[in-house]
Amino acid sequence: xxxxxxxxxxxxxxxxxxxxxxxxxxxxxxxxxxxxxxxxxxxxxxxxxxxxxxxxxxxxxxxxxxxxxxxxxxxxxxxxxxxxxxxxxxxxxxxxxxxxxxxxxxxxxxxxxxxxxxxxxxxxxxxxxxxxxxxxxxxxxxxxxxxxxxxxxxxxxxxxxxxxxxxxxxxxxxxxxxxxxxxxxxxxxxxxxxxxxxxxxxxxxxxxxxxxxxxxxxxxxxxxxxxxxxxxxxxxxxxxxxxxxxxxxxxxxxxxxxxxxxxxxxxxxxxxxxxxxxxxxxxxxxxxxxxxxxxxxxxxxxxxxxxxxxxxxxxxxxxxxxxxxxxxxxxxxxxxxxxxxxxxxxxxxxxxxxxxxxxxxxxxxxxxxxxxxxxxxxxxxxxxxxxxxxxxxxxxxxxxxxxxxxxxxxxxxxxxxxxxxxxxxxxxxxxxxxxxxxxxxxxxxxxxxxxxxxxxxxxxxxxxxxxxxxxxxxxxxxxxxxxxxxxxxxxxxxxxxxxxxxxxxxxxxxxxxxxxxxxxxxxxxxxxxxxxxxxxxxxxxxxxxxxxxxxxxxxxxxxxxxxxxxxxxxxxxxxxxxxxxxxxxxxxxxxxxxxxxxxxxxxxxxxxxxxxxxxxxxxxxxxxxxxxxxxxxxxxxxxxxxxxxxxxxxxxxxxxxxxxxxxxxxxxxxxxxxxxxxxxxxxxxxxxxxxxxxxxxxxxxxxxxxxxxxxxxxxxxxxxxxxxxxxxxxxxxxxxxxxxxxxxxxxxxxxxxxxxxxxxxxxxxxxxxxxxxxxxxxxxxxxxxxxxxxxxxxxxxxx
Numbered sequence: 001x002x003x004x005x006x007x008x009x010x011x012x013x014x015x016x017x018x019x020x021x022x023x024x025x026x027x028x029x030x031x032x033x034x035x036x037x038x039x040x041x042x043x044x045x046x047x048x049x050x051x052x053x054x055x056x057x058x059x060x061x062x063x064x065x066x067x068x069x070x071x072x073x074x075x076x077x078x079x080x081x082x083x084x085x086x087x088x089x090x091x092x093x094x095x096x097x098x099x100x101x102x103x104x105x106x107x108x109x110x111x112x113x114x115x116x117x118x119x120x121x122x123x124x125x126x127x128x129x130x131x132x133x134x135x136x137x138x139x140x141x142x143x144x145x146x147x148x149x150x151x152x153x154x155x156x157x158x159x160x161x162x163x164x165x166x167x168x169x170x171x172x173x174x175x176x177x178x179x180x181x182x183x184x185x186x187x188x189x190x191x192x193x194x195x196x197x198x199x200x201x202x203x204x205x206x207x208x209x210x211x212x213x214x215x216x217x218x219x220x221x222x223x224x225x226x227x228x229x230x231x232x233x234x235x236x237x238x239x240x241x242x243x244x245x246x247x248x249x250x251x252x253x254x255x256x257x258x259x260x261x262x263x264x265x266x267x268x269x270x271x272x273x274x275x276x277x278x279x280x281x282x283x284x285x286x287x288x289x290x291x292x293x294x295x296x297x298x299x300x301x302x303x304x305x306x307x308x309x310x311x312x313x314x315x316x317x318x319x320x321x322x323x324x325x326x327x328x329x330x331x332x333x334x335x336x337x338x339x340x341x342x343x344x345x346x347x348x349x350x351x352x353x354x355x356x357x358x359x360x361x362x363x364x365x366x367x368x369x370x371x372x373x374x375x376x377x378x379x380x381x382x383x384x385x386x387x388x389x390x391x392x393x394x395x396x397x398x399x400x401x402x403x404x405x406x407x408x409x410x411x412x413x414x415x416x417x418x419x420x421x422x423x424x425x426x427x428x429x430x431x432x433x434x435x436x437x438x439x440x441x442x443x444x445x446x447x448x449x450x451x452x453x454x455x456x457x458x459x460x461x462x463x464x465x466x467x468x469x470x471x472x473x474x475x476x477x478x479x480x481x482x483x484x485x486x487x488x489x490x491x492x493x494x495x496x497x498x499x500x501x502x503x504x505x506x507x508x509x510x511x512x513x514x515x516x517x518x519x520x521x522x523x524x525x526x527x528x529x530x531x532x533x534x535x536x537x538x539x540x541x542x543x544x545x546x547x548x549x550x551x552x553x554x555x556x557x558x559x560x561x562x563x564x565x566x567x568x569x570x571x572x573x574x575x576x577x578x579x580x581x582x583x584x585x586x587x588x589x590x591x592x593x594x595x596x597x598x599x600x601x602x603x604x605x606x607x608x609x610x611x612x613x614x615x616x617x618x619x620x621x622x623x624x625x626x627x628x629x630x631x632x633x634x635x636x637x638x639x640x641x642x643x644x645x646x647x648x649x650x651x652x653x654x655x656x657x658x659x660x661x662x663x664x665x666x667x668x669x670x671x672x673x674x675x676x677x678x679x680x681x682x683x684x685x686x687x688x689x690x691x692x693x694x695x696x697x698x699x700x701x702x703x704x705x706x707x708x709x710x711x712x713x714x715x716x717x718x719x720x721x722x723x724x725x726x727x728x729x730x731x732x733x734x735x736x737x738x739x740x741x742x743x744x745x746x747x748x749x750x751x752x753x754x755x756x757x758x759x760x761x762x763x764x765x766x767x768x769x770x771x772x773x774x775x776x777x778x779x780x781x782x783x784x785x786x787x788x789x790x791x792x793x794x795x796x797x798x799x
Contacts, residue, residue, distance in 0.1 A: 031673060034105075035106060036107070041057070049433050050480070050482040053094060057081065063286065063316060069158060072096065074159050075096070093106065108155075108159060117146055122288065123141060124142050136157070178196055179196075179229070182288065188242070188260075219260075226270050230286040234289050249286045249287075252271065280305065297321045300320050305449075322334065335445045344483060346478070351474065353473055363462060369452075372428065384470045392453055423473070432454055433452065505517065512638030514637075515628075537638040538593060552626075559572070567582055567583065568585070626642060639663055660674075669792065683781065689797075689798070691704075701720040701786070702718060707777040715753075718749075732774075
């Protein structure tokens with residue numbers, strides 16, 4: 001969904017704009033990507049869903065590119081992170097291990113970084129590397145977006161960053177108004193199928209097929225007046241057969257067949273799978289299903305636009321499993337909340353057979369804020385005209401919402417509902433701003449947005465009957481806990497949670513976890529260990545010191561290796577400074593520390609130096625938690641990981657940076673820079689072979705620097721996404737070799753310097769791509785360069 005939001009949501013936008021300051025969304029830049037523009041929140045605001053996903057702040061609408069990849073569910077969505085208004089769409093991102101506990105992540109696709117108009121689209125996990133885009137151990141996530149055609153973006157780091165395929169050029173051109181591509185695997189014919197909404201000759205979808213997710217061939221068109229925007233296409237089993245379901249943004253659908261080219265149905269009149277307000281900004285719109293769900297379920301989420309608060313607009317419906325059942329008017333889709341909801345269940349209460357009247361309320365005395373109710377009623381002998389639940393009821397008889405079955409009208413919540421024989425079954429999910437109603441084993445569903453009053457005096461539940469009585473066959477009430485706050489938004493770490501902060505204020509920022517404290521502040525994982533390798537990145541903002549804490553108690557009592565603005569790297573424990581080494585520490589610069597513990601021996605390395613800067617012994621603590629420490633001020637920590645992975649390079653003393661941010665993941669050294677930035681070893685050379693692996697994730701260039709001064713003035717051989725390998729020095733491009741350089745792909749560069757002659761090989765080529773001479777620099781340091789990019793480097797060798 002995209003540009004039609006302006007008209008459809010004009011009233012909502014006007015109201016939203018009054019709630020928070022801020023103007024339209026703005027394009028980002030590579031050095032700031034991935035952006036994390038979210039203020040701190042506990043997710044406890046009035047009307048904020050406790051088990052329905054909403055963006056940490058800003059505007060959200062359509063779900064996009066829903067996938068299960070590399071052990072996590074990924075929920076992308078249309079998003080303006082800078083205001084409560086729809087404007088300049090980004091792709092927001094959240095992850096979950098179980099479809100219930102969601103964690104806000106940084107922006108996935110960002111205008112200014114990723115080309116095209118980033119409207120709605122779908123996603124696929126490329127488990128077999130059919131696209132050839134895979135560069136590491138993780139399965140690529142491939143997503144589709146743009147308008148009047150389709151562009152492709154992909155991630156090789158499980159959604160942390162995305163690159164544009166073919167520089168964002170449209171791989172499908174549709175001259176008429178079109179948008180919202182979605183992709184599904186056609187197992188019977190071993191191909192991928194894409195549906196794209198377009199108005200060529202009226203509403204409908206164009207269908208394309210592909211063997212590799214990249215090259216698409218037009219197959220057919222399915223036209224229908226009802227088929228407007230955000231199509232979804234998926235397969236559901238029915239009576240031993242595979243049925244194809246085609247849906248629109250308004251939750252209308254038809255069930256049919258697909259022969260590899262054409263979708264057909266013998267029942268072209270659509271049904272509705274959700275009976276809420278199915279328009280843009282209503283309570284159910286633009287639903288999408290997940291790709292690659294482990295157990296084969298088809299799981300769906302939709303946009304509920306009616307929920308909003310002081311810092312966010314819109315939420316997602318609770319995920320449901322879809323099924324198909326026979327009915328007199330053809331197959332019907334069923335929607336059932338996913339079983340993972342069990343992880344939120346707290347106390348519950350059950351009832352057996354009892355009579356419900358206007359005065360007999362089995363739920364009397366229960367006060368609840370977020371909960372689930374299941375109930376079955378027997379219509380045999382019922383005399384009540386209506387019966388149902390008054391939710392968030394008060395002593396004066398009022399309630400925030402009632403869910404009523406009307407016997408004469410045969411409606412539930414005002415919508416047609418046909419009981420199964422003599423039984424009415426109802427399932428309610430009640431959240432602070434959401435109400436979802438399911439009936440008849442999922443053939444009936446309504447999603448609604450309701451601003452429930454969470455005050456204790458408004459948390460009653462009243463089961464009632466009017467005009468007579470009805471027998472309640474059975475019922476169950478279950479309190480549901482909050483799903484928020486169980487994982488890290490921006491801190492990259494292989495340490496297990498939950499994390500705890502016994503002191504200080506710890507918040508999520510784009511660069512990791514930021515602490516503010518007047519004294520010692522600790523942030524501690526649940527992972528414990530004795531002998532281990534532990535490493536991380538530290539940046540002093542205003543703080544005096546920041547460090548890696550290990551072998552610690554839950555209060556942080558243990559060892560800490562830190563950087564200190566007084567000009568030292570220090571190993572300490574409460575009451576004793578064990579060892580310290582003098583070295584310049586600059587505020588605002590990122591430093592990498594690595595600690596190795598073996599019994600009582602503790603070694604500390606700084607910035608990938610070959611030799612430890614501290615090698616000491618102490619017997620006070622033998623095991624405990626891993627975490628981080630900040631002392632007196634503000635500092636940021638990132639990439640807190642156990643294990644020996646990281647930056648693999650030649651022998652050197654500690655490396656130093658001239659500009660940019662240089663951090664260390666388990667896989668590589670990562671540079672983020674707005675201009676030229678250098679990361680330099682203390683090793684020098686005159687004639688040599690220097691080689692390494694480089695990748696430009698986003699932006700312009702990354703390279704090997706050599707014969708350089710401590711400021712980086714020397715030669716650089718780089719890869720440039722403009723399509724060249726280049727040898728340059730300040731003021732002169734010495735030589736270039738034209739070749740495609742694809743963002744996100746790893747390239748191997750080898751430099752041979754012998755006097756004035758400099759040769760450069762690309763990707764183990766038999767002949768040098770560049771063979772040039774230059775006499776400006778005869779000797780100097782080895783290092784790395786990044787230019788207006790996010791780039792990685794690994795496996796550096798000098799011989």
